[in-house]
Amino acid sequence: MPDVFRETFEIASGDFASAGEASAKIKSILRMIGLDPALTRRVTIASYEAELNMIIHSHGGEMTVEISPDAVLLHCEDTGPGIEDIDMAMQEGYSTAPFDVRMMGFGAGMGLPNMKKNSDEFTIRSDSGGTRLDMRFDIK
Amino acid sequence: MTVRELLQKTGWKALTDIPDTAVSSAYIGDLLSWVMAHAQAGAAWVTVQAHINVIAVASLTGCACVIIPENIQVSEETLEAARSKGVAVISAPCTAYGAAKALCALGVGEA
Numbered sequence: 001m002p003d004v005f006r007e008t009f010e011i012a013s014g015d016f017a018s019a020g021e022a023s024a025k026i027k028s029i030l031r032m033i034g035l036d037p038a039l040t041r042r043v044t045i046a047s048y049e050a051e052l053n054m055i056i057h058s059h060g061g062e063m064t065v066e067i068s069p070d071a072v073l074l075h076c077e078d079t080g081p082g083i084e085d086i087d088m089a090m091q092e093g094y095s096t097a098p099f100d101v102r103m104m105g106f107g108a109g110m111g112l113p114n115m116k117k118n119s120d121e122f123t124i125r126s127d128s129g130g131t132r133l134d135m136r137f138d139i140k
Numbered sequence: 141m142t143v144r145e146l147l148q149k150t151g152w153k154a155l156t157d158i159p160d161t162a163v164s165s166a167y168i169g170d171l172l173s174w175v176m177a178h179a180q181a182g183a184a185w186v187t188v189q190a191h192i193n194v195i196a197v198a199s200l201t202g203c204a205c206v207i208i209p210e211n212i213q214v215s216e217e218t219l220e221a222a223r224s225k226g227v228a229v230i231s232a233p234c235t236a237y238g239a240a241k242a243l244c245a246l247g248v249g250e251a
Contacts, residue, residue: 045176048196048197110177
């Protein structure tokens, strides 16, 4: 087995019918390799939030999971339009999701805070060309 | 208490196959991110959201079943997703509060 396992998932803008598919695959990979269930849960929560954010807010992008002996990494990169105010977006309860999306139970303003809370390292960069999220989950 | 026993004791309606999975707790919520972050595996999740994304959240959190109250109609698309992911979906005629009371009376508590 190679030192690092890596798989990339395409996330399409507005594709609510497939929402959660990438996270389900990531969860099944983590379970298959016997990762601690509590850590698997944290990665799954973060990946689902990232996946939904890309579906709701972005023009589409990619989510890559990397698994090494000491960490699980999630890299998310979309093609825009970017987050106007990252500090506001990091606050629980702040959301720019449209009304119809909120009626579906999304857009609670929990996405980015949930990702930060569940990861051991979290970085976000965003401009009009896109948003890049990097999350690290330590395997102890 | 298993999902099958829950169904037998309440008389609620099964919308999918009902497995013999244990129900270890109950959770009520309609904000999917909130449920994703707080519902525990094995929970009977009560929600008025009846669209396809509920199934993904139920599957990812490992919920024992989804209970849709007030006879809210569940689309065939949602039920197909539930069947393919092995998520049990139950329709209840009562409100979410009524479902909580029934679960409580059967000894199903908070996580």
